[in-house]
Amino acid sequence: MPARTRSASTISVRFSRKRIQTTTVSESILERIAAGDQSAVAECIDRYGGLVWSAARRWSNNAADAEDATQEIFLELWKSAGRYKPSAGTEAVFITTIARRRMIDRLRASERRPRTEEFDETLMLDFTEPVADQGMVSAEAAIAARAVAQLEEGQQQILLMGVVQGMTHSEIATATGKPLGTVKTHMRRGLSRVRQLMEQGAAGGTDGGGGG
Amino acid sequence: MSSGRLQDLLVRRATQALTEDEREELESLLEKGTNVDETAFEFAAAALHLSALRIDEPLPASLRTAVERDAAVYFSAQPSDNGDA
Numbered sequence: 001m002p003a004r005t006r007s008a009s010t011i012s013v014r015f016s017r018k019r020i021q022t023t024t025v026s027e028s029i030l031e032r033i034a035a036g037d038q039s040a041v042a043e044c045i046d047r048y049g050g051l052v053w054s055a056a057r058r059w060s061n062n063a064a065d066a067e068d069a070t071q072e073i074f075l076e077l078w079k080s081a082g083r084y085k086p087s088a089g090t091e092a093v094f095i096t097t098i099a100r101r102r103m104i105d106r107l108r109a110s111e112r113r114p115r116t117e118e119f120d121e122t123l124m125l126d127f128t129e130p131v132a133d134q135g136m137v138s139a140e141a142a143i144a145a146r147a148v149a150q151l152e153e154g155q156q157q158i159l160l161m162g163v164v165q166g167m168t169h170s171e172i173a174t175a176t177g178k179p180l181g182t183v184k185t186h187m188r189r190g191l192s193r194v195r196q197l198m199e200q201g202a203a204g205g206t207d208g209g210g211g212g
Numbered sequence: 213m214s215s216g217r218l219q220d221l222l223v224r225r226a227t228q229a230l231t232e233d234e235r236e237e238l239e240s241l242l243e244k245g246t247n248v249d250e251t252a253f254e255f256a257a258a259a260l261h262l263s264a265l266r267i268d269e270p271l272p273a274s275l276r277t278a279v280e281r282d283a284a285v286y287f288s289a290q291p292s293d294n295g296d297a
Contacts, residue, residue: 036290041283047273049279055261057269065277074279077288089255096258096265097251108229144259162227164255164264165214169228188223188253 030091036084043083045074048095054094059103059166069106075100090197091142107166140198151190158183159190217241218248226253 003164029047032040052073060066071202076098148156158176161167163184169187173180221238225228230238244249271279 036287038283038287041287042280043269045276045279045283047274048270050267051262051265053271053275054267054269055267058265067272067278070275071269071278071282073287075282078283080226084225088251089259092262093255093258096262097254100254100258100261104229113296140255140259141262144256145263148260148263159260160264162259166228179216182225187227188219191253191256191260194260195252198256198259 028084028091030081030084030094031086032080034084039087041078044077048092049136051095052099055099056103063126065106069103072106073102076102090140126155143198144194147194148190150177150197151193153179155186155190158186159194162187176186215246215248218246222248222250222253226257 018022029040029044033044034168045184052070056066056069056073057063060069077095079184080098082198083089148159154176158172158178161175162169168173169180170184174182178185218238218281220232221241221263224234225238242248
């Protein structure tokens, strides 16, 4: 029911390098879950329930669908908790990875696209707002936002269409008028850049970065 | 050349679903043992997604109850070998 094709001009994201604050998660709840500590389950739901629910809502067409997705994501999380390695990233990013996989599979199975109206709002987020004010729970999310801010506008747009809106590469090519190969290249380079900055951040050197 | 293909598949997995054939191809490429971090793109995509996600609504209470109930069922079915933490 939502319109599939979107003009490139509808995506207008203002990323900024300034005023980004981070909130790091100290305890590894997932490791405790993997070790059989069931009290960590409630803690996990307390801490990340809003994250999972918000993500599911935005990638679902209705509340019932979002509720099913949320239950599936948490179930997948209990099964995957043992794979979490704090050295690889924060719990919030790990959980978002699980959530994305689940939601992408669901979308593919039902041939649906995420609810794009919600994403217009989401994509208009102004990243000059402190991250903490947006409910962020991960330092890496702040680093990712900073990394995107360093990309050129066209690359930012492609990355956000693919990652946040869940558009396929072909859909992005159609919406932006760019060749499919260019879309794929921008996507790969953009994600590589984000990851590179995340790794630098983990190593303690998030500031510089420089253009690429 | 397979390295380029591997990267291509990993990016696709991070941003959109793979077909069954692509999934098998990816597994076989990964089994060949490369020094590629196979989760790198997915983690980057997740961090980026998180950075754009407005977390403005708590998990509804009824849904929380359902999630807790699912968890109880799941964990009660797991073997309880608490040998070592």
